[in-house]
Amino acid sequence: MTALEPTTTTDAAAALAADLQRVVGGEVRFDPAHRAMWSADASNYRKVPIGVVRPRDAADVEAALAVCREHQVPVLPRGAGTSIAGQAVNTAVVLDFTRHMNRILEIDPEARTARVEPGVICDQLRDAAAPHGLTFGPDPSTHNRCTIGGMIGNNACGSHSVAWGKTVDNTVRLEALTYRGERIDTRDAMPAALLALHERIGPRIAETFPDLTRRVSGYNLDQLPHDLAKAMVGSEGTLAVTTAATMRLVESPPARALAVLGFESAYVAADNVMVVREHAPLTIEGMDSGLIAALRAQDPVSTSWRALPPGGGWLYVETGGADKAEARAKAQAIAAAMKPYGLTEAIVEDDAARMKALWRIREDGAGILTRSPDGGEAWPGWEDAAVPPERFGSYLREFDRVLERHGRKGVYYGHFGDGCLHVRIDFDLLTEPGVANFRAFMEDAADAVVAHGGSLSGEHGDGRARSELLPRMYPPDVIAAFEEFKGIFDPDDRMNPGCIVRSARLDEDLRIFMGMPALGTPALGFTHDRGEFGRALRRCLGVGKCVTSHGGVMCPSYRATGDEQHSTRGRARLLFEMANGEVVTGGFQDDDVADALDLCLSCKGCKTDCPVGVDMAAYKTEFLAQRYRNKLRPASHYSMGALPRWMRLVGKLPASAVTGLNALARVKPLAALAKRVGGIAPEREIPAIAPETFTTTARARALETAVRPAPRGRLLLWPDTFTDHFDPSIAEDAVAVLESLGYGVELPPRTVCCGLTWTSTGQVGAARRVLRRSLRTIAPWVEQGVPVVGLEPSCTAALRTDAEELLPDEPLVAALDVRTFAELLAEHTDELRERVSGGARALVQLHCHQYADLGSEADRAVMAALGIEAEVLDSGCCGLAGNFGFEKGHYEVSMAAAERVLLPAVRTADPDVAVIADGFSCRTQLRQAGTREPVHLARMAAQALGLRAELRPDG
Known part of the structure; x- marks a missing residue:
């Protein structure tokens, strides 16, 4: 049995896992889900690991190595898994340093050094050095998630290498453990075997190594005999496991x-x-x-x-x-x-x-x-x-x-x-x-x-992509020296075998070639992936932008939990492996995949923040559609998934009956029963319903039929369920503003719906029927080119982007001219400035679907024209995300997402600062968190233009 063919039978793996769990304080994960998620990095390659260990400290590393040595299995130390050459995948026990060994142990401003554990993120070190006027020079494009240990392994560089060099140029000292358990401290004397190697090969290294700043291929034998730390940099985990590193810091220009x-x-x-x-x-x-x-x-x-x-x-x-x-x-x-x-x-x-x-x-x-x-x-x-x-x-x-x-x-x-x-x-x-x-x-x-x-x-190093090609770059005696160098540290060839020396073939283990079986006809159109769900699942390459701690919207559940399975990348890996069927074997009925997707908020943040446009909201919809095809669904799918249908029934009741329903919802025993039946989190309040809908009062004024003189043309207002039934005064404000600008605002003759709640719960057939019926209702306006104006960002985004996934061949979808309220107003910023006197201050919470599908440039321009000094929060998802935050079992994650930035920012804002939140979910989260009453941009516009009437309260 060779090092490249370790014992991985079920019994052997179980025994190995049990032995590791007895001696390692950190997590030991040998389940299919974790093996699937760690089977790939950001390269073309796939190797399913034996298991994953997350050491808490150097003692854990030493204990794990001892067990692996006893079982004669390879070991792969790994950082953030963003390697592009394939050196971060192997049939080995993966030591994952991202969860625990991520402390900055010491910063010495005088010496301009920092001693860190291998899991420290590059930006974490840079932020810690900044108060001293220092920074860590190497900064790959993955600087907000790549680890120092991984950078040492790959000899990473980044955009500032012209000034500050590669990681090798910024490494002072390494503390490491070999596979055999030997401790290495590069401050100690150079081992005799390395001195002897240099004595023999040194002149050839000087002759054959290319003279350029960006040589990363092969081992750094040019650093012998003077600097062992630098000689070990770029070794891709093939020599030893780094447990601590002392890195050079550089002066950062002010x-x-x-x-x-x-x-x-x-x-x-x-x-x-x-x-x-x-x-x-x-x-x-x-x-x-x-x-x-x-x-x-x-x-x-x-x-x-x-x-x-x-x-x-x-x-x-x-x-x-x-x-x-x-x-x-x-x-x-x-x-x-x-x-x-x-x-x-x-x-x-x-x-x-x-x-x-x-x-x-x-x-x-x-x-x-x-x-x-x-x-x-x-x-x-x-x-x-x-x-x-x-x-x-x-x-x-x-x-x-x-x-x-x-x-x-x-x-x-x-x-x-x-x-x-x-x-x-x-x-x-x-x-x-x-x-x-x-x-x-x-x-x-x-x-x-x-x-x-x-x-x-x-x-990025050699890895599985280029190690086989090294003999084209180096002569045979240098390749032999590389093998000898590795053998001095790892004579058993158990540290990440197959990289740099005795390499794997570059065309083996290709993730895509290994392929996926047919997944059948998808429920959604996947128009941007040529109609193939499998093609969509190939989008994720593992660059890992979703495993960052701040900035943008992606990925709120990962930021709340810190678990890879709740990142966009983790879910994409599980879905890919589900389709492959080798490790994740349950198909659409697999509970590991279902559990990972359960905490996906369907916020669509990944659709924009992920560089490759992974749309996990769509993948979750497809998964739910397939999983529950012809089966009983969770209660929340019938309650919140069909919310527009229930609201349509409520809308037929007299105002007094609706007021009575709201009162009953405040009776704790009755509310608890309703929530239990509907699959709603017991911690949540049931939102109050408006006694009268906007469409009821508007139709009483015959707004949908009266075509008034409109110097700026006609508009069709989309009366979404949330605005119509919960916040109808928003629509009244919007109509007042649009009419004051010279538009003729009309309404559909009957209830319409974008189908969003059915889509998000995987009820694609129902969503398709609802949307098609609604499009038929507004067809006369669409065919005449009348713009459709949305007030609720999620529904507006659904009309603009989701509709083509539900009805890819529907001509009315292609003909839709969907505008946001802000996009209409942005055409009249000069007029708005002239009409506004005074100003206001506001915090702005962008709805996730607006962020992903609609953009916010128009909103920013309109707020400026209205004299609003706006701070658009970089807060990510509010955490409610439609039905997600209301579903049983999601409350804790929902509130954790809100508490990251949004709720603290609102609590600490001055009393006169308005909170603008156009999304119903965002407003509901803020209301139920006990903060100040949020407002829609339509209300701010109506107030700024002097159009804000004393309207009856909603609900």
């Missing part, structure tokens, strides 16, 4: 500026990086126009790309200074110096928010490019080769010829100043001829980069 330089093409940008380097900037990053095309295709709501200067290729050049003026002057000097070198136009920014928006385009590149502009799939593999920067333009042209020769297409971005190119390529990894083409391309690409004096890897 102020920064960013010059974005536009060129005719990426070639021209690459040709001229040496000119930029002469100015000693902090970064020189590059992008190709294809990345912008992919961004626009993946996220049509985003307009960040418009901030770029004209061109077909760009350089991002960051400068630092003692203050903004100095940093900006340096950036302007670089822009001026580039005018003779093909510059088309440049912009210089020193505003932090605008710089962050520009950087997001570059940082999300790795994910964005997994879907090409035409919807095709693209993959890593040949991801980050590097050549001397003075030869970068030549290499780029040669690389394009290699692509063309193999019939492949790729889009570029990367660290142009260091000659490092990132690219995603449209490999066919589904068929045998496609995989053969993949191998042939990789071999030719390796030869091309070596011919240019480069390295197969310039950042």
